[in-house]
Amino acid sequence: MKKFLKNKKLLTIFVLVILVLSMLSISVRLRNRRQSPFLVQKIGNDTVSIVTRVVNWPINLISNGAANVEDLFNTQAENDHLKKQVDNLAQTKARNSSLEAENTQLKQALKLKKTLTDYTIINGSVISRAADTWSDLLIIDQGSRAGVKKNMPVMAGKGVIGRVVEVNSTTSKVELITTTDKSTNKFAVEADAANGKKVHGVISVVGNNQIAFTQVVDGQKLKKGTRVYTSGMGGLSPKGLLIGTVKKTTRDTFGLSDVVEIQPAGNLNDPSVVSVIKRKVEG
Amino acid sequence: MAELRRWYVAIALFVALILDGVLAYNLQTFIFHRGFSGSCWLTIIGITLISLCDDKNDADIWLCLGLGLIADLYYLGIIGIYTVAFPLICFIIQQSARFLPEVFWFRLLICLVTYLCVSAYVFLMFNMVGIIQLSFASFSRSILPNLLWCLILVLCTYWFWVKLAEEYPFLKKEYYF
Numbered sequence: 001m002k003k004f005l006k007n008k009k010l011l012t013i014f015v016l017v018i019l020v021l022s023m024l025s026i027s028v029r030l031r032n033r034r035q036s037p038f039l040v041q042k043i044g045n046d047t048v049s050i051v052t053r054v055v056n057w058p059i060n061l062i063s064n065g066a067a068n069v070e071d072l073f074n075t076q077a078e079n080d081h082l083k084k085q086v087d088n089l090a091q092t093k094a095r096n097s098s099l100e101a102e103n104t105q106l107k108q109a110l111k112l113k114k115t116l117t118d119y120t121i122i123n124g125s126v127i128s129r130a131a132d133t134w135s136d137l138l139i140i141d142q143g144s145r146a147g148v149k150k151n152m153p154v155m156a157g158k159g160v161i162g163r164v165v166e167v168n169s170t171t172s173k174v175e176l177i178t179t180t181d182k183s184t185n186k187f188a189v190e191a192d193a194a195n196g197k198k199v200h201g202v203i204s205v206v207g208n209n210q211i212a213f214t215q216v217v218d219g220q221k222l223k224k225g226t227r228v229y230t231s232g233m234g235g236l237s238p239k240g241l242l243i244g245t246v247k248k249t250t251r252d253t254f255g256l257s258d259v260v261e262i263q264p265a266g267n268l269n270d271p272s273v274v275s276v277i278k279r280k281v282e283g
Numbered sequence: 284m285a286e287l288r289r290w291y292v293a294i295a296l297f298v299a300l301i302l303d304g305v306l307a308y309n310l311q312t313f314i315f316h317r318g319f320s321g322s323c324w325l326t327i328i329g330i331t332l333i334s335l336c337d338d339k340n341d342a343d344i345w346l347c348l349g350l351g352l353i354a355d356l357y358y359l360g361i362i363g364i365y366t367v368a369f370p371l372i373c374f375i376i377q378q379s380a381r382f383l384p385e386v387f388w389f390r391l392l393i394c395l396v397t398y399l400c401v402s403a404y405v406f407l408m409f410n411m412v413g414i415i416q417l418s419f420a421s422f423s424r425s426i427l428p429n430l431l432w433c434l435i436l437v438l439c440t441y442w443f444w445v446k447l448a449e450e451y452p453f454l455k456k457e458y459y460f
Contacts (some may be wrong), residue, residue, distance in 0.1 A: 008409040020363050021363075021366050021411065021412075023362055024362070024408060024412045025361075025412055027361040027362045027363060028361050028413070030333035031360045031361055037356075037360065041356050041360075044356055045352065045357050046356070048301070048353060048357045049357075051297075051298075051301050051355050052301050052304060052305060054460060055298065055301045055302060055305050055324065056305050059305055059309055060309075063309055070328065077436045078403070115410075126308055127305075127308070128301075128304030128307070128308050128309040128358075129304055129308040129311060129357040130304070130307065130359060131303035131306075131322055131323045131324055131326075131358065132305055132322045132358075132402075133315070133320045133321060133322045133402070133406075133425050133428075133429075134406060134414070134415045134417070135358075135359060135409065135414065135415070136406065137358065137359065137360075138308070138358075138405055139304065140356075166360045173360055179415075180415055180416045180417055181411055181413065181414050181416075183413055187289070192402075202383075209415050233286060246377055260416050267369045269312055270310065270312050
């Protein structure tokens with residue numbers, strides 16, 4: 001011990017390691033606890049995001065051009081598919097509007113103003129992504145000015161892809177649903193079991209970036225292909241956002257509850273346009 | 284104009300930092316495969332090659348510290364990952380550069396080793412502070428993709444970084460005045 005204390009180089013390295021770890025722990029805590037980052041950080045992030053948009057512009061131009069050419073080749077098949085859909089669209093629209101009107105009337109009769117299923121959408125684009133393999137963070141071009149708040153769910157494609165973890169004035173950071181960060185807020189979800197009852201649980205990540213419906217009591221009753229939605233519990237997400245479909249059901253390592261593997265509905269591999277979901281009922 | 288030339292390295296590294304995120308986003312279908320994903324760090328390549336070519340410039344370390352801080356706050360929202368990694372690799376490489384041969388293949392090797400070291404550091408720190416909860420197997424699966432991305436980035440940008448560091452060293456007064 002005396003030798004260690006006399007060795008100045010070793011001691012300095014030791015102190016530096018402790019300092020770095022403390023700095024990291026404090027900043028992680030601050031990021032998780034604060035509703036918005038410090039003003040200096042906000043200004044810095046917004047400034048860097050302006051440069052990002054400038055750098056992104058020519059790259060987007062090229063990649064969008066390539067995507068447009070690819071789309072041209074698929075036009076015929078897509079057109080045939082859409083023609084079939086158009087026939088059903090008018091009928092679905094009519095039914096949808098009548099159901100909407102009926103829903104509003106019933107809410108008025110019950111004196112319900114806002115329910116867990118009510119939400120508004122803030123559309124945005126992804127402008128950047130954390131370059132490392134592990135952190136699963138996207139940067140989108142909408143921030144507090146557009147009404148984005150911390151912990152709002154984010155959708156891309158057909159389902160939820162993550163949650164807002166940091167909000168600046170013109171940008172926000174979105175943590176993907178596949179993150180293994182234990183301190184992040186989990187999505188409370190539900191699904192309809194084969195016997196007609198609702199099955200509740202939370203979304204976690206198991207194994208190799210596989211999202212799963214965990215803390216489920218009777219997950220065996222969920223058939224393959226059953227849709228899993230947010231339940232609106234927990235005060236952060238509205239009810240009814242699609243998470244994915246049931247892929248496989250197994251038991252957890254302790255054999256106490258079921259782990260239902262989910263095929264995500266959201267576009268996790270290549271999200272470019274995202275929708276931030278603003279719940280109307282405050283938690 | 285001479286004043287601006289002193290800042291070329293800083294500007295290039297800052298653009299590289301932005302490109303890291305932009306490339307990671309635009310090439311995400313190739314980079315982030317489930318189970319076999321790599322990292323896209325053009326900045327690491329830039330810092331490594333600049334430190335190898337301009338090994339007696341202390342200003343580079345301060346530049347790396349500033350860049351690390353920006354990278355941490357912009358990409359991760361926490362301080363202590365790139366803020367430590369960037370100046371540390373710059374310092375270590377500058378200290379060892381005088382003992383290393385100045386040939387392309389050796390520099391490529393140094394870039395590959397540095398890339399893996401940063402990857403290991405990021406993985407370790409994320410695990411220690413609880414941002415990720417992944418096993419060592421996940422890290423080992425990222426080694427090959429990381430080496431591949433590093434190789435591609437070095438081959439594409441080697442000439443640029445070497446020329447930049449040799450002709451426009453960061454804030455070196457004797458070069459410009």
